[in-house]
Amino acid sequence: MRKVFVVLMLAALLAALVLPVGTAHGALSSTFAMAGEARALEVAVGQTGVTLGAAMSKVDSTPSAFGVAAGLCELLGTQANPDSLPCNEQTKISTAYPGAGELLQACAGPSLPAPLSTLIKLEVACGSSQSGLQNGLPVTTNEGKVAELAVKLDLTGLVPAVEDVKETVIDQLQDILDVVPVEPVKNAVNNLLEVLDEGQAGRIQLGPATSNVTTPNANTLQVESTAAGARIGLLGIPDLNAQGLPIPGTADALQDGIIIIDIASSKASASINTATAVADAAASPSLIKVRVRDITSLTPSYVELDVAPGQSVTILQGTPLESTISAASSTTDIQEHSASSAADAVGLHLLKGVNGGIKLSLARTTAAANVAALRQPAPPAPQGPVAPPSKLKPPLPVTGGTDYTLPAIALLLSAGALYVLRRRFVTAGR
Amino acid sequence: MKFKRPSLKVKRPSPVAIRRGLTALSVVMALTGAGFIGYPFATDLWAARIQSRLVQQLAGGAAAYRSQTIEVGDALTKLEIPKLGVDTIVVEGATQAALYAGAGHYPETPLPGEVGNVAIAGHRTTFGKPFARIDELAPGDKVILTTPLARHVYEVDTSPYVVGAFDWAPITNYPLGGSFLTLTTCHPEGSATNRIVVRAQLVNSSDVALARTSSNS
Numbered sequence: 305m306r307k308v309f310v311v312l313m314l315a316a317l318l319a320a321l322v323l324p325v326g327t328a329h330g331a332l333s334s335t336f337a338m339a340g341e342a343r344a345l346e347v348a349v350g351q352t353g354v355t356l357g358a359a360m361s362k363v364d365s366t367p368s369a370f371g372v373a374a375g376l377c378e379l380l381g382t383q384a385n386p387d388s389l390p391c392n393e394q395t396k397i398s399t400a401y402p403g404a405g406e407l408l409q410a411c412a413g414p415s416l417p418a419p420l421s422t423l424i425k426l427e428v429a430c431g432s433s434q435s436g437l438q439n440g441l442p443v444t445t446n447e448g449k450v451a452e453l454a455v456k457l458d459l460t461g462l463v464p465a466v467e468d469v470k471e472t473v474i475d476q477l478q479d480i481l482d483v484v485p486v487e488p489v490k491n492a493v494n495n496l497l498e499v500l501d502e503g504q505a506g507r508i509q510l511g512p513a514t515s516n517v518t519t520p521n522a523n524t525l526q527v528e529s530t531a532a533g534a535r536i537g538l539l540g541i542p543d544l545n546a547q548g549l550p551i552p553g554t555a556d557a558l559q560d561g562i563i564i565i566d567i568a569s570s571k572a573s574a575s576i577n578t579a580t581a582v583a584d585a586a587a588s589p590s591l592i593k594v595r596v597r598d599i600t601s602l603t604p605s606y607v608e609l610d611v612a613p614g615q616s617v618t619i620l621q622g623t624p625l626e627s628t629i630s631a632a633s634s635t636t637d638i639q640e641h642s643a644s645s646a647a648d649a650v651g652l653h654l655l656k657g658v659n660g661g662i663k664l665s666l667a668r669t670t671a672a673a674n675v676a677a678l679r680q681p682a683p684p685a686p687q688g689p690v691a692p693p694s695k696l697k698p699p700l701p702v703t704g705g706t707d708y709t710l711p712a713i714a715l716l717l718s719a720g721a722l723y724v725l726r727r728r729f730v731t732a733g734r
Numbered sequence: 735m736k737f738k739r740p741s742l743k744v745k746r747p748s749p750v751a752i753r754r755g756l757t758a759l760s761v762v763m764a765l766t767g768a769g770f771i772g773y774p775f776a777t778d779l780w781a782a783r784i785q786s787r788l789v790q791q792l793a794g795g796a797a798a799y800r801s802q803t804i805e806v807g808d809a810l811t812k813l814e815i816p817k818l819g820v821d822t823i824v825v826e827g828a829t830q831a832a833l834y835a836g837a838g839h840y841p842e843t844p845l846p847g848e849v850g851n852v853a854i855a856g857h858r859t860t861f862g863k864p865f866a867r868i869d870e871l872a873p874g875d876k877v878i879l880t881t882p883l884a885r886h887v888y889e890v891d892t893s894p895y896v897v898g899a900f901d902w903a904p905i906t907n908y909p910l911g912g913s914f915l916t917l918t919t920c921h922p923e924g925s926a927t928n929r930i931v932v933r934a935q936l937v938n939s940s941d942v943a944l945a946r947t948s949s950n951s
Binding site: 337364366368383385387388698699700701702703704707708709711712713714715716718719720722723725726 | 753756757759760761763764766767768769770771773828829830833838840855856857858859865898899900901902903905906918919920921922923924925926927929
């Protein structure tokens with residue numbers, strides 16, 4: 305009987321000392337925190353702006369997961385909090401683990417704030433989200449997107465402005481297109497001026513923004529943020545009839561615009577191995593292709609301009625059509641137990657001469673992960689949007705500490721058991 | 735020729751040696767267990783000793799407060815929560831060492847009464863446990879900060895809520911233009927997994943120096 309008592313007490317001691325107190329890590333062998341964010345497009349006119357298509361995800365080793373996605377939000381700034389995203393509630397959805405685990409979606413055709421509402425026509429904006437547990441690890445998938453956008457700048461002021469600087473426009477176009485002699489360019493510009501007042505300044509085809517935390521295999525957890533890119537077309541040129549006159553309603557800026565900008569997808573990802581507590585990251589910024597139409601040609605043909613990562617180009621400088629395109633760059637920071645990556649946004653300031661133009665910021669993605677072996681100090685959790693690596697914050701001050709009551713009781717009971725066991729040897733020694 | 739067979743006997747420890755070993759082990763375990771149980775009480779005594787020093791320091795700390803040259807670990811403000819019977823001195827800084835006093839001011843946040851979000855962290859289970867019951871606070875409850883220069887009355891405007899250990903949003907996110915106070919402590923009790931947060935808004939400030947309120951009371 306005494307032996308049983310002693311064995312039980314020693315087992316209690318072992319359990320109390322080995323099992324972590326006050327935590328719920330389950331089968332996890334490390335503590336971790338991950339977060340990611342993707343934004344499809346941020347557009348601003350004057351002091352007003354919106355974010356179209358946003359997704360954020362975060363998980364930690366509690367285990368818990370949280371994801372939020374929205375079609376339409378206010379301008380999110382650099383330190384948006386995923387727990388309180390200022391978004392249109394009809395287009396915003398969030399899910400968490402622990403939770404129901406269902407895929408939820410919210411879609412609406414919201415109106416934009418003035419003056420954006422007069423410039424941009426937004427059909428539908430959606431957010432979808434799902435969070436759960438897979439392989440014992442927290443996962444979440446989130447997508448924010450909008451249907452195609454029509455951008456409509458007030459072009460009534462543009463025609464006189466172009467007339468005023470027509471020579472500059474012609475010179476610039478001639479430089480880009482390398483057309484000699486200049487006469488065809490002049491004729492084309494004159495034709496263009498006749499059709500510019502058709503109303504639609506451009507169209508934007510925008511891919512979704514996604515931020516997902518997935519578990520590719522049993523010991524790997526990956527956060528991946530993706531902005532699927534966009535195509536922007538400006539100032540569509542209509543088809544011409546047999547007499548060389550424009551056919552109304554045939555202009556499609558995405559197919560035959562004077563300027564067409566293709567922005568490829570951008571991606572930022574970070575991953576951890578929960579068994580080895582090692583982190584990794586990668587990022588790829590959007591590649592940009594800018595095409596300027598040869599307006600002297602009846603059939604659409606384009607001259608392509610390259611914009612190197614991290615560089616800016618300005619086209620049609622000094623004209624009302626002046627536009628600046630700033631290509632994105634990317635950064636990664638990989639330490640042993642933390643990794644983060646970010647693909648900067650592509651910046652566009654289009655048609656600067658038309659009421660100040662329109663500012664766009666596309667395809668910004670970030671991802672970060674931090675991991676520590678169990679029983680090491682918990683890793684700092686990246687916030688959403690994820691700050692650059694050097695700005696990851698430590699935990700809030702620790703003011704609780706571990707409750708040692710159970711180990712203390714186990715130790716005292718075990719001490720009592722050993723004392724009882726000791727008496728056996730007192731007897732045996734006599 | 736005879737060979738002597740080697741002895742295969744292993745010398746077993748004597749019962750006396752085993753008894754002594756078990757005695758020593760049981761004493762060590764009993765002392766360790768007692769130490770674990772006594773640890774919170776010891777930290778309370780330690781914090782009380784620090785607090786008695788801080789009371790004197792705060793009463794004579796007007797010059798340092800005015801010039802904003804308060805060092806980490808020095809007295810910054812008196813904190814009172816009438817509903818919970820809390821009356822403690824908050825030190826500058828929220829490092830582990832500074833928090834031996836019980837409660838500490840996040841150095842990156844404004845001083846009491848200023849525009850912005852004043853944040854204070856406090857222990858919940860040890861070191862005097864000034865924030866042991868802040869989960870009981872409710873909207874409308876008063877939290878009073880009395881500095882060497884003024885007395886600031888805050889009113890809780892949000893029910894206590896729980897955030898992750900790395901979630902700085904309660905400290906960094908607050909309505910622009912207002913004066914707020916945020917109290918944080920670990921949650922649940924005896925664990926540092928999460929933090930529980932209470933936010934209050936400044937409702938009244940008066941230029942009543944600490945020395946005068948102390949002498950009146």
